[in-house]
Amino acid sequence: MLNALVRLLAPVMLFWLGSAVAGVSISSTRIWPAQDYTRLTLESKQAIRHNMFTISNPDRLVVDLEDVDINETLNQLAGKIATDDPYIKSLRIGRFKPGIVRLVFDLKAEIKPQLFDLKPVGEYEYRLVLDVYPAHPLDPMMALLESATSAPQPAGPVAGETRIDTAQSAPGITVPDNVPEMRARTLIIAIDAGHGGEDPGAHGRRGTHEKDVTLSIARKVKALVDETPNMRGVLIRDGDYFIPLVGRVSKARKANADLFVSIHADAFIKPNARGSSVFALSEHGATSTAARWLAKKENEADLIGGVNLDIKDPYLARTLLDLSQTATINDSMKLAKYVLGELSNINDLHRGHVEQAGFAVLKSPDIPSILVETAFISNPDEEIRLNDSAYQDKLARAVLGGIKRYFSQNPALSKPKLAQTD
Structure with a gap:
């Protein structure tokens, strides 16, 4: 009887012991x-x-x-x-x-x-x-200055005056001849490639990852910005790695950016959704259900990408003391409208107006910031276009065209470097 019981329980005991030591x-x-x-x-x-x-x-x-x-x-x-x-x-x-x-x-x-x-x-x-x-990270502003001195400078106006050249904006957009002149100062454009690393973003049916498309377009935008007299582009992400949303804002502010442009590719459950969109921050809720849904999806990027919640960014904590962002949001809306107008020349618009919602990546209190959904990566036709280098060039030129139009109507003022402490 005892032997029979041992034979019966032996497999269970072996399984339990294996589980205990595994x-x-x-x-x-x-x-x-x-x-x-x-x-x-x-x-x-x-x-x-x-x-x-x-x-x-x-x-x-x-x-x-x-x-x-x-x-x-x-x-x-x-x-x-x-x-x-x-x-x-x-x-x-x-x-x-x-x-x-x-x-x-x-x-x-x-x-x-x-x-x-x-x-x-x-x-x-x-x-x-x-x-x-x-242990000793490179200061973004110093890196920018080093790249500016090492890179060949494009031909531009004489020292002492700055004029933003708007002649190369996308077809169909008429730029005023009386472009306001500004004191000589390099305009810093922060270009943010959405997602990255552990966070691939949306993906198309052909296997295209949003993080790869956005980085390619962002690099093209930076190249065009750097070719523009008195402008310099700063890539928030220049590789396949993850940056928290709040870290993107912080990097732009540490670089003393004049504008912040976040590049994305949209997605929806229905593959026929198509077109480009441009978004700005809203202090008072989303302008549509779709905008609210998109902001929620983009804000969840930190969960996918992986954020260490125990670490706070002391620099950003110091710079977000002024919660009044009305003036910055107004400027963001102007920039968004110009970029949307340029995009309308190369692609259908998902909506014919700028939308607003609570995008975390746009919450800089003093930098006009927009989020550009270049096209729907979930749409098979638009996925093909997003992978096409020539089409990426068109998107980059459209973004630059919108930036130029913004500065043609809103001359940049003197912007001292933000105080930084250890």
Whole structure:
């Protein structure tokens, strides 16, 4: 009788013992190197308990993972470290002691790491995210000045006066001849490629990711802006990596930007939705149900991309003290109308007027800011056009045309560099 009972319970006991000793299995690993920071992601079906510390001479970062299996997926992570990664030289993975897997990162420079958990969202399971920031980040304004001095300067007006050339705006738009003159000053245009890294944005039926299209268009806009006398473009994102929405606003303000243009590609459940749209911030609710839905979708990008909620941006906290944005929103509406007018020459408009909603990425108190939905990536025809370099050029020229028209009617005033403290 006893032997029969043992035979009956043996499979259950073996299963229970196996479950008790089995560790968390890593299902996916990703690494996103960038000049701003390098992000490393471990994905699993369960949350991972962890610990982190740094060692100097030489600089190393140690991450201990509790009750994690060393499987092939985890072992392959070391091979994903690129030789040109700005901060990580190499990675070693091994069993430190029973129950602890240790990751040792050999570093190229002193860093300020952040390690945090993300709960399942969208298509992602639990994520353990390591962000490797430089200990001494490059000041955006200094980077801009360095690029301005190293890049060849386009021919422009004589020193002392600045005139924005509007002759190259898109066909069908008449620009006044009496363009106001301004004191010589380089106008800074912040160009934000939507989404990036862990956050792919919308996707088309052919597999096109919004984050790739927006970056390509943003780079083209920057190139055109840089060719324009007395203008300089700043890319908020210049690679496939994630930047939180509030971080995008902060980067634009640190660069002392005069305008902020966020580039996106729209999507809808019905593939026949089509056309371009331009949005500005609203203080009093969305102008339509569709605008409210789009703002909600775009604002959820931080959940997908992965934001460390324990870290606050002290710079942005200092600069958002003035919550009165009425004047900035009015200027944003003017800019949006000009850009929408230029887009109407190359594509259908989804709506013939500028819409407003509570987009988090547009909430700068002193920089006119717009969000451009270039086309519907969910529309098969528009997805093809969004992947076409020549059409991307047209979109970039339309955005620049709108910017030029804005400055032709709204001369930029003197804008001292914002005070920054440590």
